[in-house]
Amino acid sequence: MIKFLAKGLLRDRTRSFFPILIIASGVMLTVLFYSWINGYAMMLIADNARFETGHVKIVTRAYKELIDQRPYDLGLMNVNEKIEILSNEYPQMHWQPRIYFGGLLDFPDDKGETFSQGEVIGFGIDLFTDSFERDLLNLKEALSNGNLPSRQGEILISHEVAEKLGININDVVTLIGSTMYGSMAMQNFTVSGMVRFGIQVMDRGAVIVDIADVHSFLDMEDSASEILGFLPKYDEDTTFEISAAFNKTYTDEEDEFSEIMLPLRTQGQMEFLLTALDERMGIFIFIFILVMSLVLWNSGLMNGIRRYGEIGVRLAIGESKGHIYCSIILESFLIGIAATIIGTAIGLVFSYFLQYYGIDVSSMLKESQVIMSATMKAQVTPASYFIGFIPGVIASVTGAMISGIGIYKRNTAQLFKELET
Amino acid sequence: MALIKINEMLKNYPIGRGKFTALKNIDLEFEKGEFTGIVGPSGSGKTTLLNIIGSLDVQSEGSVEVMGKDIKSLSSRQSSRLRSEHIGFIFQTYNLLPVYTVFENVEFPLLLLKMPAAERKKAVLGALEWVGLIDKIKSRPAQLSGGECQRVAIARAIVKKPDLVLADEPTANLDAENSHHILKTMKKINEELGTTFIFSTHDAKVIKYLRRKISLLDGKVDKDEILNGG
Numbered sequence: 001m002i003k004f005l006a007k008g009l010l011r012d013r014t015r016s017f018f019p020i021l022i023i024a025s026g027v028m029l030t031v032l033f034y035s036w037i038n039g040y041a042m043m044l045i046a047d048n049a050r051f052e053t054g055h056v057k058i059v060t061r062a063y064k065e066l067i068d069q070r071p072y073d074l075g076l077m078n079v080n081e082k083i084e085i086l087s088n089e090y091p092q093m094h095w096q097p098r099i100y101f102g103g104l105l106d107f108p109d110d111k112g113e114t115f116s117q118g119e120v121i122g123f124g125i126d127l128f129t130d131s132f133e134r135d136l137l138n139l140k141e142a143l144s145n146g147n148l149p150s151r152q153g154e155i156l157i158s159h160e161v162a163e164k165l166g167i168n169i170n171d172v173v174t175l176i177g178s179t180m181y182g183s184m185a186m187q188n189f190t191v192s193g194m195v196r197f198g199i200q201v202m203d204r205g206a207v208i209v210d211i212a213d214v215h216s217f218l219d220m221e222d223s224a225s226e227i228l229g230f231l232p233k234y235d236e237d238t239t240f241e242i243s244a245a246f247n248k249t250y251t252d253e254e255d256e257f258s259e260i261m262l263p264l265r266t267q268g269q270m271e272f273l274l275t276a277l278d279e280r281m282g283i284f285i286f287i288f289i290l291v292m293s294l295v296l297w298n299s300g301l302m303n304g305i306r307r308y309g310e311i312g313v314r315l316a317i318g319e320s321k322g323h324i325y326c327s328i329i330l331e332s333f334l335i336g337i338a339a340t341i342i343g344t345a346i347g348l349v350f351s352y353f354l355q356y357y358g359i360d361v362s363s364m365l366k367e368s369q370v371i372m373s374a375t376m377k378a379q380v381t382p383a384s385y386f387i388g389f390i391p392g393v394i395a396s397v398t399g400a401m402i403s404g405i406g407i408y409k410r411n412t413a414q415l416f417k418e419l420e421t
Numbered sequence: 422m423a424l425i426k427i428n429e430m431l432k433n434y435p436i437g438r439g440k441f442t443a444l445k446n447i448d449l450e451f452e453k454g455e456f457t458g459i460v461g462p463s464g465s466g467k468t469t470l471l472n473i474i475g476s477l478d479v480q481s482e483g484s485v486e487v488m489g490k491d492i493k494s495l496s497s498r499q500s501s502r503l504r505s506e507h508i509g510f511i512f513q514t515y516n517l518l519p520v521y522t523v524f525e526n527v528e529f530p531l532l533l534l535k536m537p538a539a540e541r542k543k544a545v546l547g548a549l550e551w552v553g554l555i556d557k558i559k560s561r562p563a564q565l566s567g568g569e570c571q572r573v574a575i576a577r578a579i580v581k582k583p584d585l586v587l588a589d590e591p592t593a594n595l596d597a598e599n600s601h602h603i604l605k606t607m608k609k610i611n612e613e614l615g616t617t618f619i620f621s622t623h624d625a626k627v628i629k630y631l632r633r634k635i636s637l638l639d640g641k642v643d644k645d646e647i648l649n650g651g
Contacts, residue, residue: 001532004525011520313516316477317530317577318505320498 005331014306019299019332020339023396026292027343027388028350032378033284034387035351039379041277045234045264047199050136053267054096054228056239058086058246062256063225067268070100072218072225073180076259079224086227090242093231096133097224099124099214103177105157105207107165116165120157120207122175124214124225136230139195139208145169146193149210155189156208159196167191175207179219187217198375229261239263288391289398296332296399301406311407321407328404329397336396337389344388354378422489424584424617425451425474430483432469432640443469444640447483451619453584456611458620458627461637467621468589470637474619475508475587476500488584505533509578509616511588515570517562517577523549524558527576534581548580549573552606568599572606579610588620592627604630 009016049055059067063074076082079097086095101122109115125133127149134140139148144159146169155175157167167173171191179185189209197203215221231238243261252258265271314324358377430447433440444466451457459467472478473485476492477500485492488507495503504510509530517526527548531541549555552572562570571591578586588607592600608630611618620627628634628648636644 004521004529004532007525008518008520015520309516310518313512313518314529315501316475316504316510316512317533318501318503318508319533320501322498323501323533 001327002330002334005327006334009331009334015331016335016338019296019335019396019399020342022295022299023292023336023339023392024343024346026288026395027340027392028347030285030288030391031344031347031384031388032350032354034281035347035378035380035384036354036376037277037281038381038384039355039377041274042379043377044270044273044277048268048270049230049234049264050138051197051199051202053262053264053270054226055093055231055234055264056229056243056246057262057264057267058082058227058229058259059225059262060257061251061260064260064262065256070102070225072099072101072220072223073182074257075099075180075220075223075225076227077223077257079222079227082227082259086229090229093229093242094132096126096136096228096230097211097226098228099211099218099220099223099225101177101214101218101225103175105161105165106174106176107167107171108174116167118161118165118205120161120175120205122177122214123206123208124211124218125208127208127210128212137208138197142195142197144194144196146191149192152210152213153189154192154209156193156195157191158203158206159194160203161205161207162191162194169193175209175217177218180223181219183219185217185219187213189213234264236263236265239265285387285391289395292391292395293398293402296395297402299399299403301403325404325407328407329400332396332400333393336393339396340388340392343392344385347388348380348384351378351380351384355380423450424453424455424488425449426484426486427474428484430473430480430485432466432473432478433481442640444473444480446641449635449642449645451617453617454611454615455633456608456618456631457633457635458622458631459635459637460621460623460628461643462623465637466640467637471587471589471619471621474585475510476503505530506581507584509581509583509586511571511574511578511586511591513590513593515562515567515574515594517570517573519562521561522558523554523560523562523565523573523576526562526573527580530577530581544580544582545576548576551579551610552576566599567595568602571595571599571603575603575606575610579614579616582614583616585617585619588618590622590624591620592622592624597626600624600626 058076060074060076063071066074083095083097086093101124103120103122105118105120106114107116125137127134134148139156149156155173157173161167169191172188173191174186174188177185195208211224215223240263243263246261250259265274311324315321355378358375360375427447427449430444431442432444433442447470459470461467469478473480473492474487476487476495479493487503490503518529521529524545527545528541531544536544546555549558552575554569554572554576557565557569562573565573592603595603604627607618610616631648634644634646634648635642
């Protein structure tokens with residue numbers, strides 16, 4: 001019987017072509033949207049992990065309360081010892097101390113007076129012990145001019161800051177801030193290079209210096225704002241497990257300077273953003289199923305009218321209404337499968353294209369405070385190959401189920417009359 | 422034992438607050454192997470009678486037994502089974518499935534009976550041989566003449582070797598030559614396979630083939646005659 005129905009579907013294109021066209025289009029959009037959302041989420045996670053959150057982050061409880069202000073005066077002490085302990089306890093992870101600070105970047109003229117000045121966000125990272133941070137932040141690729149710092153006292157500044165303040169390579173600039181203990185801090189740095197990350201919030205005003213320089217600049221010897229932890233590959237469940245275990249051991253509710261570990265998802269706007277993405281995907285699939293079901297219901301009704309004679313003959317020949325109803329659902333299932341395969345294939349082609357090339361969204365991110373690449377790319381995952389089957393097949397079958405109810409309303413007693421007209 | 426027994430049958434249709442009586446006081450019996458025509462003007466109740474015999478409809482009063490089964494007591498599923506196993510239908514407008522070939526159209530009732538493929542093929546080829554269309558098995562209905570389409574419809578009706586074939590105006594859309602061809606084919610099947618045929622018709626050409634003619638007038642049996650049909 002399945003073979004018989006499949007033959008009918010293949011030969012009667014009006015019965016299969018329109019539904020396949022609709023479902024395949026919807027499935028294509030679903031796959032593309034899913035891959036897009038996936039790419040966006042993964043990019044969001046990767047970029048934020050690199051620049052801000054790590055896969056997990058250790059701070060003091062006091063720092064956590066004011067984390068948006070990055071209060072390095074509430075930072076971690078005895079950092080070298082802490083990293084040693086962490087490395088022993090979590091050998092699969094890499095730990096990296098960082099100091100974030102805000103300050104003024106002053107560029108003097110020939111006479112030593114301020115030529116230009118601007119606010120900057122400082123990144124104190126380990127530039128010399130190993131290449132981990134340099135690789136993590138893609139500093140080599142981000143370098144738009146000059147070189148990476150090769151010795152203490154050198155600074156990288158964002159391309160935009162350099163252009164705005166009129167700074168060139170090898171110029172000497174002064175960072176002005178306040179020490180961990182509240183007194184004024186000033187230190188000269190030589191500009192070794194300029195960077196452009198393609199992340200608006202970074203490119204607007206970031207400066208990067210070696211953490212040892214920041215220690216002396218901010219009077220923070222063996223201290224750090226935060227210690228970031230990185231897994232070999234991000235896994236949300238693991239970050240929560242590790243954080244729970246760490247906090248159980250080290251977090252003391254009575255001590256505001258005790259450490260607390262924060263998984264990536266719980267930091268800043270990440271929870272909101274990632275939840276919103278999950279919800280949007282769910283809403284999209286729900287709307288897709290609803291709209292497609294309505295369209296296919298309508299299409300099924302039209303098809304039912306067109307196949308009125310056929311269904312009448314089948315009833316007269318002795319096929320039960322239930323059997324006809326099931327066969328229509330089976331047809332819709334076959335259509336759903338075929339359309340989903342076609343739609344998924346087309347959706348994957350577009351997704352792979354966007355995974356490779358991406359779309360430049362820098363113009364939309366000018367005022368953004370979220371760390372996000374200016375090029376949005378899709379990300380095809382194994383789930384991209386299957387995600388379309390849920391809405392594709394459900395919509396097709398639901399549409400047929402609703403429209404097929406008409407079969408039960410058919411008055412068998414009128415069959416002869418109906419079939420003669 | 423009679424194949425069909427109808428006693429004191431009455432059929433009403435509700436019209437507004439009233440009723441329209443389509444058939445009344447019908448007492449008929451049909452034996453196996455009959456070749457019977459139900460004749461009468463439009464509105465005389467021919468199609469209603471065929472509907473009830475074919476278990477597509479039920480009587481309002483009286484009793485109707487087909488193959489020993491009380492039509493009124495059958496569920497929808499049981500009615501379907503009775504039709505699929507014992508009754509073949511032939512329609513005025515053929516009602517072939519246009520996307521399927523001649524072979525597949527004739528095969529369809531056997532699929533419903535879940536007959537194995539090899540047996541199915543044998544039965545379909547046998548039925549098509551009966552109607553002289555063995556050379557058209559791969560054709561689609563659109564490629565056939567009206568007469569050929571009706572012969573396919575006959576093959577579809579007899580392929581499962583039913584006890585009873587009900588035909589509603591089977592020659593109404595055919596020219597004289599094709600009508601005679603169709604009637605000869607049905608007569609041959611009736612004689613050689615013993616299949617019971619009941620027609621509704623007002624086609625004069627059909628009358629000379631009948632062995633029994635039941636005339637309906639205003640929903641009642643006006644005459645029930647035995648003829649020397651064929």
